[in-house]
Amino acid sequence: MSILSGKVPVMSLRHALLGLLANRSASGYDLLKAFETSLANVWPATQSQVYGELGKLSAEGLLDVTAEGPRGRKEYSITTSGRTELRHWLVEVEPERVRRSGMLLRVFFLDTLDPAEARDYLAAQAAAAAGTHAGLREVEANVEWDDSPLSMYGRIALEYGLRLSQVQREWAKWAAEQVAPPAQ
Amino acid sequence: MSILSGKVPVMSLRHALLGLLANRSASGYDLLKAFETSLANVWPATQSQVYGELGKLSAEGLLDVTAEGPRGRKEYSITTSGRTELRHWLVEVEPERVRRSGMLLRVFFLDTLDPAEARDYLAAQAAAAAGTHAGLREVEANVEWDDSPLSMYGRIALEYGLRLSQVQREWAKWAAEQVAPPAQ
C-alpha cells in the first residue's frame, strides 16, 4: 500500500487499528471501546474516524471482514499485508516529534506578566504535574500486572508517564525560582 | 469576548498572536516569520491561519490596525481588551494536557514484534533522544543570552526541552533493557 499510493498518510489512526487487530480480531464497536479506555490517553479517536478508517483499511486489503455477527456486527481481522504495513510503521517510519506545546507557548509569553504572577503560574503548573504523577502512581498500584507482553509494555508506557510528570514538576518548580525568589 | 460568546475556543493560535503583539506591533508577515523561527517548535502555524486569525481578532476588537505601510502592509497592535484576553488565557485557562503520543502508541504495539526487534527499536529511540539533547545543548551554547525577560524565559523553555529529551533517552534505554537483556 505504501508502495502503490503516492502519498503516505502520516496519520497513525490506521496503525492504531492495525495494532489492536494484530492481537485479536474485533468489531468496530470493540475497537471503539479500546479507544475510549486503554488508548484514551495515547491516541483518542471518535466513531466517525474508527468506522471510516475500518472501511478504507478493508478496501485496501489490510483488513478482512471474517465474520458477521448479530446486529450487523462485522468482525475485522488483520491480513498479511496489514501485518506488513504495521511492522513497517513500527520499525521503519520515524515517529514525528511532538510539535505543539501549549505549556511552552505560555512560557514564551510569561514576560507580559509581572514576575510574581509568572512565578505563581509556574508554581501552579508544578502542583498540577505533581497531581498527575500521584494519579499515575495510583493506577500503577491498582492494575493487576502479570507476565504477559501486554503487561510489560503497559508498565513501560506507564513508566514514561511517571517520568514525564516528574520532570515537569521539577522543571516548573525550578522555573518558578528562576523567575522570582520564593515568597516567604 | 470570552464572556460574550458561548463557546470559548481552546485553540491557542489567537493567544500566540496576542502574545507576540503584546511585546511589539507587527504585520502579518512579521508574525509569520516569528512562527517560522522562534515558535516553529512550540506552536507551528501557516499563512492561512495567521492572516485569517488576524482578521478575526481585529474584527473582535482584540487588535487594531494602527498603520498601513507599503505593499499593503498592515501593522497590527494589541488593544486593551486584547491584553485582557491574553492575561486571562495565561493565568486562568488551564492548559489542555497533551493527549496524543505517537511514541507511546508504538510502545503499545511493540508486543507484535519479537523482543529483539522491540529492544532495537527502543535503543534507536534512546539514540534519537540523545541527538535531540545534543542539538539543544548546542543551541544553548550559541545563543547570546542577556538579562532581558525574553532571554530568561527563552532559557527556561530551552531547559524544558533539555530535561525532556534527557528523560526520554533514559526511559528508552531502561525500556530496552526491560524488554530484552542487552546484546553483548
Place this chain on the structure above:
DNA sequence: AATGGACGTTCCTATTTCGACATGTCAATC
C-alpha cells in the same frame, strides 16, 4: 408484553489544520 440499556453501524455538520495557488508591490541588480 413492555421497556430500558448495551450493542452496532451509518451519516451528518462544524472546526481546525495544512498546503498550495493566486495576486500584487517594492527595491536592487543585470
Place this chain on the structure above:
DNA sequence: GATTGACATGTCGAAATAGGAACGTCCATT
C-alpha cells in the same frame, strides 16, 4: 528596461478531528 527576490495578503480545497443524530438489534428485567 527586464528580471529576480523579498515583502505582503488573500483564497481555495483536502484531510483530520470532534461530536452528535438517526437507525436498528438483541437481551434482561420488570
